[in-house]
Amino acid sequence: MRHLLRIRGLPVGQARAILDEAPRYLDVADQPVPRTPALLGRTVVLLFREPSTRTRSSFQLAAKRLSAEPLAFASASSSLSKGETFLDTARTLAAMAPDIIVTRSRESGIPELLAREIPTASVVNAGDGISEHPTQALLDAFTIRRHRGRVRGLTVAIIGDLLHSRVFRSNALLLTMLGARVRCAGPPTLMPPGLERLGVEPRPSVEEALRGADAVMVLRIQHERMHDSFIPSRREYFHEFGLTEERLRPTRDAIVLHPGPLNRAVEISSAVADGPRSVILEQVRNGVAVRMAVLAEIARGRPRGRRRRD
Amino acid sequence: MPAPARASPGIGRIFAASELGAAVDRLARRIAAEVPAPLALLGIRRRGVPLALRVARQLEERGRKDVALGELDINLYRDDIHDRGIPRVGKTSIPFAMERRRILLVDDVLFTGRTVRAALTALSHFGRPRAVRLAVLVDRGGRELPIAPDFVGLTVEARPGEFIRVRLEEEDGEDGVFRIDAGADGR
Numbered sequence: 237m238r239h240l241l242r243i244r245g246l247p248v249g250q251a252r253a254i255l256d257e258a259p260r261y262l263d264v265a266d267q268p269v270p271r272t273p274a275l276l277g278r279t280v281v282l283l284f285r286e287p288s289t290r291t292r293s294s295f296q297l298a299a300k301r302l303s304a305e306p307l308a309f310a311s312a313s314s315s316l317s318k319g320e321t322f323l324d325t326a327r328t329l330a331a332m333a334p335d336i337i338v339t340r341s342r343e344s345g346i347p348e349l350l351a352r353e354i355p356t357a358s359v360v361n362a363g364d365g366i367s368e369h370p371t372q373a374l375l376d377a378f379t380i381r382r383h384r385g386r387v388r389g390l391t392v393a394i395i396g397d398l399l400h401s402r403v404f405r406s407n408a409l410l411l412t413m414l415g416a417r418v419r420c421a422g423p424p425t426l427m428p429p430g431l432e433r434l435g436v437e438p439r440p441s442v443e444e445a446l447r448g449a450d451a452v453m454v455l456r457i458q459h460e461r462m463h464d465s466f467i468p469s470r471r472e473y474f475h476e477f478g479l480t481e482e483r484l485r486p487t488r489d490a491i492v493l494h495p496g497p498l499n500r501a502v503e504i505s506s507a508v509a510d511g512p513r514s515v516i517l518e519q520v521r522n523g524v525a526v527r528m529a530v531l532a533e534i535a536r537g538r539p540r541g542r543r544r545r546d
Numbered sequence: 547m548p549a550p551a552r553a554s555p556g557i558g559r560i561f562a563a564s565e566l567g568a569a570v571d572r573l574a575r576r577i578a579a580e581v582p583a584p585l586a587l588l589g590i591r592r593r594g595v596p597l598a599l600r601v602a603r604q605l606e607e608r609g610r611k612d613v614a615l616g617e618l619d620i621n622l623y624r625d626d627i628h629d630r631g632i633p634r635v636g637k638t639s640i641p642f643a644m645e646r647r648r649i650l651l652v653d654d655v656l657f658t659g660r661t662v663r664a665a666l667t668a669l670s671h672f673g674r675p676r677a678v679r680l681a682v683l684v685d686r687g688g689r690e691l692p693i694a695p696d697f698v699g700l701t702v703e704a705r706p707g708e709f710i711r712v713r714l715e716e717e718d719g720e721d722g723v724f725r726i727d728a729g730a731d732g733r
Contacts, residue, residue, distance in 0.1 A: 260635040269671040272635065273622050532635070 237533050239359045241347045242368040243409040251374065251410060254529045258378050261525035261532075264301060274532045275304035278335040283309045283325075283350075284362070285341045290496055290520065291362050291372075295338045298527035302535075307334070322346075323353065330354040336534055338362050358534045366400050372495055373406035375526040377414060379519050380451050383491050388415030393445040393490075394436075395479060396455030396503050399426045399466075403495045404455055408434045421445035422455075422477060425466045442477055446487050453493045454479050454504045470502045480505045484513065491515050561700060563721035566683070566712075569699030570597070573681055574604035576697055577650065581679060583612035586647045590665050591619045591636055593654040596716035597683055601652060614642040618651075623664035644673035650697075654712040656682040659693035684723055686710045 237250055264272050280299040284292050292308070299306035309329065320328075326349070329337065336358045339347055344365035351359040363369040381387055392411050398404045398420055411418050412435035419437045420427075421444065431438050439445040446452060457473065467473045478501070479492065492504075492514045500506050509516060561569070577585075585605075589598030595617045605613045619636030627633070651665055662680060669678065681697035686704040700723065704710050709726040713719075 257634065260637075263638075264635075267671050268673050271671055273627075273667075274635070536634070 237537055239347070239351050240370055240530055240534065241351065241359060241361050243370045243373055243406045243413070244368070246370070246410075246413075248413050250533075251377075251413065254374055254526065254533055255378050255381060257529040257533065258522070258525045261301075261528040262522070264528070265521070265525065270301055271303055272301065273303045274528075275299065275302035275335075275535050278304045278535060279307060279332070280304045280336045280338060280531065281307045281309055281329060281332070281334040281357075282362075283329065283337055283339045285322075285339075285346075286363070288340050288363070290523075291340060294520070294523045295360075295362060295371075295527055297524050298531055301524070302528055302531055304335075304531070307332075322349075326350055326353040330356065333357075335538060336360060336531060339364070341365065358538060360530060360534065363402055365402065366405075367402050368406045368409075369402040369495075370406050370410075371523070371527055371530055372403050373410040374530065375519060375523040376403075376407055376453065376493055376495070377410050378526050379493060379515055379522050380416075380491070382518075382522070383515065384450055387411065389417075390450040391417045391419065391448055392451045392453060393439075393449040394418060394420045394453045394455065395442055395445060395477060396422050397426045397457050397466075398422050398431075398455065399428045400458045401455050403453075405434070407453060408436045412436070419445045419449070423467055423473070442479070442483055443486075446483060446490070449487050449490045451491050451493060452479065452484070452487070453495075456495065456497065457499055457502050470499075474502055474505075478503055478505060479508050481507050481511065484508060489513070493519060495519070557727075558725050559722050560702065560710075560725050561723035565700070566721045566723060569683060570600050571604065573683070573697050573699045574601050574608065577601065577681060578605055578608045578610055580697075581648055581650060583610070584614070584647045585610070585612055585650060586614040586616060586642055586644070586675075587650050587652055588640070588665075588669070589615075589617045590651060590653040590661060591617055591621075593712055593714055593717055594618075594652045596714050597654060598650075598652040599716075601681070614647065616640040616642065618665055618668055620661060620664040620668050623668045625660055625664065638668070638672075640672050644669075644675040647675055648677045648679065649675040650679045650681050652681050654682065654714075655684045655686060655710050656680075656693075656695050656698075657686055657688050657710070659689045659691035662693050663691050683712055684710055 264270055296306045334357050338360045340362040341364050344367035346364050347359050347361040361370055408418050419439050421439045421442045494516050587598040587602050589595035602613050602615050617639050619638045621633040621636055679696040682695050683699040685698045686702045702710055711724045713722050715721050
């Protein structure tokens, strides 16, 4: 695998290979010295042009546990906030000859741009605009697989702000690719067009989306991306779409996922978020292992020791 | 490309199955006498794993009840992965606490010592054993690192370009030690 730009276009065999490798990296986390030398001597640049704590920490930890040299190039502390154009940043980075660039951006399409501008590096998309967040989808699928033993044939309900959600888009693509049925529910103003083309079945209410579900994915209300009034109020939203114990009860044993950070009492009640079906903290733990598997899979495709020094 | 081991004209069997079996017996006898409890055998994948199992069975027959067994994959720790490409993580299984134990690394052939160096690095990520010893079925010489075995089943004098291959029933369908001429096997 040269890059991980999106789930769209990712061969299903490649996705499965990553999910199959990830448990080994969970084992690494349990070692007294949680480190393995798969990326020894490699440089991994974390180019984050949007505030992010968990994804950045997760990639940073993944890179460190693979013995790589992670280099943070975050927006708040870099020239990115001093008016340097993105292409100048990319060229500066290219001159540092990184092996892998992990990128997070407000705009969609940046991963492809970087892959084009820096042909010597591999690019991993850590979330671009409202487009995709492939490693989040992989870690969600991995978490579901660990609880249910498989993904094929399961029913997954995705609830909330689908319109602004790259997590939704990547998950819909990956879960359907792996053979799950994906249903969704949310405010009509936050439903994107073309759900059927994604293979997702829209349902008129949360209750209907949840019926018979094996896993429920709750999406965050993204206030920072909402420039219009998509929802009347947080309280109203919770009343109508929030995941509560009452709504969850008829689903038997569905697990509950959330990509974080949580808006408690907006999209999810505290009782559910902290309850026995919540796998939210496992997602965090699995995220590091899945990102290790992604970085290792990419490094495997990059011959080294022959780096040009001229 | 490596030639198929059996078809190659440069191959000769230097120890038969019976000699290999006797060598494993000798190893077990000396280990039983010289390594105090609690002991753990750690086979280096791949052929060190079935060898460690054979030695462990013999140790148990000799009345040792303290022997734990595990396996170690050292592929990611090799110092030549820069040239060979990165392998996938293999299975490492250390189902015991190392801190109290004496660890006996078990491998089939000792040559340059680089595999053992890699095994020691890998081991250090899993804990701090009380002591580490090295048992090999065959020592063929040609060390490139300051590493010496504690227990040796068979000693072979091999020229630098020659390769010594151990074949085991569990992995290869037969027991034996083979000498391969330089050029007959590119590895």
